[in-house]
Amino acid sequence: MYLPLNSMWMKLRSVQTNAPPEPRLTSRELRVRDVSRLDHALTQVRNVLMVNHRGIEDFSFRTQEDWADQIQTSVRNARMSGGLIAAISLFVGGIGIMNIMLASISERIREIGIRKAVGASGPDIFVQIVVESVTLAVLGGLLGLVCSRGV
Secondary structure (H helix, E strand, C coil): CCCCHHHHHHHHHHHCCCCCCCCCCCCCCCCCCCHHHHHHHHHHHHHHHHHHCCCCCCCCCCCHHHHHHHHHHHHHHHHHHHHHHHHHHHHHHHHHHHHHHHHHHHHCHHHHHHHHHHCCCHHHHHHHHHHHHHHHHHHHHHHHHHHHHCC
């Protein structure tokens, strides 16, 4: 919506009962025909505003390039936070798998003892436990992927 400033000031003045509104321009949109002239145009506008504001720089400029930089920064921060959350989730999942395997080994002490009595070596039992834990982790990951797809 575009509204002339004088009309806006009159409307605001009629709404307020006590004091007339102070006519203050809060934002202004400028367009430059050629992007190569943008810096020169901003310098000219800054000089005019400095004269009108009595040498006080109480204004700022925001260009579309600034907006694009802010968007890129936001996207990068979102990706970084997502990666951090994924890393923490993987760490917690690894701790969970270690606890499950510890409980599994604690429950199967008899079986491990029988295997040692039959002639299995320590590395053979270790390989069995590692294979079981890797299988459990891979199957859990695949199940998570299937569930995330909604299949």
